[in-house]
Amino acid sequence: MPILAPVEAGSFVVSCGFLNEDGFFALGDGTVKRVGQRLLDLKVHTGGLLAAELSRDTTSLVTSGDDGCIKKLEADGTVIILAERPRKWIDILACGPGGSVAFASGRTAWVRLQTGTEREFTHERAVGGLAFAPKGQRLAVARYGGATLWWASAGGNPVEFSWKGAHLGASYSPDGKYLVTTMQENALHGWRLSDQQDMRMTGYPAKVKSWSWSVKGRYLATSGANAAILWPFFGKTGPMGQSPLQLGTRSDALVSCVSCHPKKAVVAIGYSDGMIVMCRFEDNAEVLLRQSAKGPVSALGWDPAGLRLAFGSEEGEAGIISLQS
Template sequence: MSLLLPLRALAEEKGIVRAWPAPVVAVAFAGRHFGFGLGDGTVRLIDIEAPDSVVTAPAHGGVVLALCPDVAGGFLSGGDDGRLCRIDPGGAVSEIATVPGRWIAAVDAAPATGRRLCAAGRDVLVFDAEGGEVTRLQGPAVIDGAAFDPRGRRVAAAHYGGVTVWSPRKRGWPSRLYAWQGAHLGVTWHPRSRFIVSALQEKALHAWRLSDGVHMQMPGYPAKPRSMAWADGGRALVTSGSEGVVSWRFTGRDGPMGGTASEAGWARGTPITRVAAHPLLPVVAAGAKDGFVALMPLDGNGYVPVLRPYGAAIEALAFSADGRWLAAGDAGGRAALVDLQP
């Protein structure tokens, strides 16, 4: 253990730490609940007003692969059993769709339109608020990540060879391919829909400016940047993939074009595996391969330890909507809920 770590962390003073029998692979916040998706197919719900109790929802027959807040409270989950499910705040599970023989690689929900989506194989399935199928979109290759734009209308999907964006029209969903060589594993929209950014297997990001299609390569990572989060109102994109939090500035018309990333963190020699952005402040939470979690300002001026190392990689991080609570989960089944209020 690094001697740079202080003797105590926030979770030991203002947190609840649990040990569950399967890896924590995802966490999300909805209403007043955190939902933790586990490798045993369950989603564990914790109410921040009663954080000592846990509700277990048996959502999937295999691993939970994707989890997000649903459009009307509760959570949307996808698993390797091919099921897209809704988990209500009380833990009741209802199936929205099943895709036989395939797994659900990504899910998303758009409160602005009441729509949900899931990615399965080469398809993105879009559903309305009642669970009815709106459309089925087929990409040019197997889809690894998919997301609605901030208005909940367009859909972006990451796959080998680039990102495809579909836009709803009266006579269908025309698509546009934003091409770049390599395996694209995830995609995120700028909060004001100015850019889309993908994460690549080839240890880089790639971004496109949507107004004119101009694109930019964002290389230099020692590992795959699997986790991305928009911080400071969309002025910065922070990512995993290095031993510090990598931050790309998206100010001005050109965003990071022609610029370089900055990196902030701790001198521990341990890669960061997960990042999350505070919803109100220019602060980032970062989790490391050895289970360490810390809070740090975007300017890189110091950090506050939240969770001490425990030997398993952090796989999930999420703030509550007001930024008071931080939830974390690791590959060893450890889950933490920490009150950040002074």
Template sequence: MPTVAPLDLEGHIVGAHFLGDVPFFTSASGEVHRLDMGHKTAAAHQGLLASIKDEASNTLVTSGEDGKVNRVHADGRVELLAEEPRKWISVIAAGPQGAVAFGVGKEARVRLADGTVKSFTEQRTVEAIAFAPKGLRIAAARYNGVTLHWVMTAGAPIDLDWKGAHNAVTFSPDGRFVVTAMQENALHGWKIDVKPGEEARHMRMTGYPAKIKSMSWSVKGKWLASSGAPAAIVWPFSAKDGPMGKPPLELGTRGNIMATAVSCHPAEEVVAIGFIDGMILLVRFADEKEVVLRRPGKGAITSMAWSKSGKLLAFASEAGDCGVVDIAG
């Protein structure tokens, strides 16, 4: 049976992450909590807006209302990467070779490991940034689409246009697709591995009753799991044209209780699904078998992350009731 080690924190928790086997929890108030031989805390921001794991360096990257972009190391040390006084920075991404990207108004900025910053001006405010899995390339989501930039070369950017507001963006692990979450309760995708001169092909993934706040690729990128419905909606991406013409899996359906966070396992084709009432289910893609990892709690699940071994799952909630599930019990 899975066992839960609870951690009660105050207020809204933005993110749950693992660095090694140490769970980290980032709080909207600006603290970064870690369970490393006891509960330890580091002050990172005057108001924290976003946090992500940088896989390349095994650190966290955080941003906040204080205009700072920080790197938080495994020992809790906080390193300032960039500062934009009087700006709120809520858009960040971590890429290869120590590169970090962030959005400031209509600018997408990439800070390289040596401290050099490259800026790209978009048509509209940058709503989200993602790095491609190979090469220093970014996708910047904005109103009416996404723009792709090569960071180190002067090549012309590629515009992927689709009307509407795009609030999140991700590359597939094999780099063949770019997918955004939209304001209008839908995902939109582009197949970008096309022949020179060919246009990227569109994919519309609609029918969600709520906004999609969480997306997670399965191991090897065969599936893309998403929140925004009373189940995890999981689209197939293994075929040449991705999910075009194919229905999604609906995993962990719970009446009208919305899924708010999804996190695919690092080695198995299973997904952890967090719900608005604090419950967490683990569901296998092949046969839809479910295991309850956590019963309902005080608040909606905001974030989940697996340890590298896939034996531990950290979770965060908007009410501060967080914890770590040991799925082996």
């Protein structure tokens, strides 16, 4: 039976997961809670915390806020300022290989390399999302009208991918063959990078605000419907011509957050009423992890072994669910 250990977050949970063996909860009030042998409250930003992402090697947590700071929280509790942009809200963040970090405000995106060198990329319209390619050489910038691919650490002309509308998030498939964006309308758009073939993924009743790649990148799980929608990305054409899986269907609540298991074909699904379930791809078998509560689930994160799941909500409810009996 799953065992739930509640955590008093007290503020909107922006992100959660595990840093070494400790659970972490990055909160909208600028603090990060660490849950291990003892509970630690670390005030990381003077204002609100707007974005947080684990480093690629999972040894640190990178955060940004409305104080214009990009910071790194080390596993030992040390907080390091990586970059500052005074008077700017930094709400878009991405971590790449080798300690590289990308962040954006307005029409400008920056990449900070591990050496401390920074590169600036300016666009005609506001940046909506950032993503590093799996090997880190390329940075994808979602924007109005499509996406732009830049060389992250070297010169060279960018590659433009066009599709009408506002693109708000970006993600590469783990094998680096596809780029997918979320959109202002209730849809995803994607491109096969080898030939810029467009891929349109529609039918959502709400905006897609959460997504997660399954183990080996075979599926992309998404929120925005009354079930978790999992688009298949195996085969030569990705999701085109294939029907998505629909897991954890409910008639009375929308999926607000998804997180794929790190080792198994399983996804954790959080709903707009606070419920959390775990679903298996092959047969849609469900395990209830948390009953309905106050507010929508805003964050989910597995530990590397897939034995613990951290969760948080918009109303400041949080906890760690252990799957060990």
